[in-house]
Amino acid sequence: MSLIQERNQLANDMQALHAKAEEEKRGFTVDEKQKWSDQKDALAVLDERIANQKEAGELKQLEERSSLGQENGSMEQPEGEVDYGETFDRYMRSGAAGLNAEQRSQLQQRAQSTTTTAGGYTIPEGFGGRVIEAMKQYGGLEQFATVLTTSTGNDIPFPTNDDTGNIGELLAENTATAEQDTVFGQAVLGAYMYSSKMIRVSNQLLTDNEVNLENHLVGILGKRLGRIQAAHFATGTGSGQPNGILSASTAGATAAAAAAIALSDLTAIEHSVDPAYRMGGQGTFLFNDSTFKAIKDLEDADGRPLWRPSVAESIPATINGYRFGIDTGYASIATGNKVATFGDHSAYTIRRVNGVVMQRLAERYAEFFQVAFLGFNRADGELLDTSAVKHLVMA
Numbered sequence: 001m002s003l004i005q006e007r008n009q010l011a012n013d014m015q016a017l018h019a020k021a022e023e024e025k026r027g028f029t030v031d032e033k034q035k036w037s038d039q040k041d042a043l044a045v046l047d048e049r050i051a052n053q054k055e056a057g058e059l060k061q062l063e064e065r066s067s068l069g070q071e072n073g074s075m076e077q078p079e080g081e082v083d084y085g086e087t088f089d090r091y092m093r094s095g096a097a098g099l100n101a102e103q104r105s106q107l108q109q110r111a112q113s114t115t116t117t118a119g120g121y122t123i124p125e126g127f128g129g130r131v132i133e134a135m136k137q138y139g140g141l142e143q144f145a146t147v148l149t150t151s152t153g154n155d156i157p158f159p160t161n162d163d164t165g166n167i168g169e170l171l172a173e174n175t176a177t178a179e180q181d182t183v184f185g186q187a188v189l190g191a192y193m194y195s196s197k198m199i200r201v202s203n204q205l206l207t208d209n210e211v212n213l214e215n216h217l218v219g220i221l222g223k224r225l226g227r228i229q230a231a232h233f234a235t236g237t238g239s240g241q242p243n244g245i246l247s248a249s250t251a252g253a254t255a256a257a258a259a260a261i262a263l264s265d266l267t268a269i270e271h272s273v274d275p276a277y278r279m280g281g282q283g284t285f286l287f288n289d290s291t292f293k294a295i296k297d298l299e300d301a302d303g304r305p306l307w308r309p310s311v312a313e314s315i316p317a318t319i320n321g322y323r324f325g326i327d328t329g330y331a332s333i334a335t336g337n338k339v340a341t342f343g344d345h346s347a348y349t350i351r352r353v354n355g356v357v358m359q360r361l362a363e364r365y366a367e368f369f370q371v372a373f374l375g376f377n378r379a380d381g382e383l384l385d386t387s388a389v390k391h392l393v394m395a
Contacts, residue, residue, distance in 0.1 A: 134222020
């Protein structure tokens with residue numbers, strides 16, 4: 001049995017244990033509580049092993065593709081992404097001086113065809129896509145938000161409107177209808193520049209063709225850019241940076257305690273959002289991992305766990321019946337912190353300019369026999385409907 005099959009079978013057993021208690025309208029027995037706790041720990045171990053196995057598998061596939069590309073490097077290939085990937089890899093290792101005339105021309109054409117950072121070059125699509133995927137790992141909000149990818153960084157104005165407080169009317173015969181204006185606002189999504197900061201790489205590493213330089217840089221770029229963007233999409237002030245969802249949303253509930261979350265707190269924030277935003281699978285929770293750990297042990301009024309594990313993709317994990325995400329940008333449980341949001345998170349729009357740009361600094365650290373790389377990506381974020389999402393504040 002594979003790890004995934006073992007994991008899904010364990011999750012099925014946990015779902016069945018929960019369903020049995022629910023069907024019998026009772027809480028867990030002492031033995032069932034112990035069994036659930038043991039299964040929860042075992043599931044966490046399996047999830048970690050599967051994640052490690054997946055990462056190792058992706059690395060192996062990348063290395064195989066790189067080896068295949070090197071073997072076929074002498075073959076004539078059509079102009080396109082594969083050619084540019086090979087050119088860019090050589091540029092990373094050797095700089096422009098290591099390119100032939102055709103490759104230098106290709107690099108310049110790519111830079112001129114896309115709006116880039118001065119002195120930088122757009123990286124191959126596959127490389128950039130993997131950087132973006134790594135960035136998403138740090139921002140759970142992005143899996144629920146609306147994500148726009150644009151080719152340029154021009155400002156994009158969006159109309160905003162909250163008409164939830166207005167209702168229609170009942171008319172008697174031959175009675176004129178009343179007027180009720182609605183007020184429109186405007187939110188503008190720009191393109192703030194994010195940098196990975198400089199990444200220094202030794203020349204020994206650059207000249208070693210056995211080293212997967214692409215994978216090395218993808219990991220660093222993705223993690224650095226992902227952490228800063230996740231923080232801003234969560235708590236950004238909107239002044240010189242994205243307007244984070246915790247800053248743009250209003251408080252739906254205040255927790256009864258300063259250092260712990262209770263079921264009543266989650267219920268309060270759920271019902272602070274209009275039913276239209278939480279019905280039909282639209283309602284979701286977001287919080288960081290330490291808050292998730294605290295919520296994971298909560299029980300409902302009948303003594304059953306609020307958290308239920310996912311069973312493959314067919315049955316997602318839920319908290320109190322709602323899907324949830326983990327976002328590293330959210331604050332942990334402490335006095336006065338905004339620790340969770342609930343509602344239709346698709347109302348938060350993330351705008352990202354297509355592509356990642358990289359600069360290669362060959363001279364700055366020459367005395368260390370090192371070359372520095374800089375990665376750039378432009379993005380912005382805004383909650384376009386402030387009625388759709390509310391946040392929970394600790395006491």
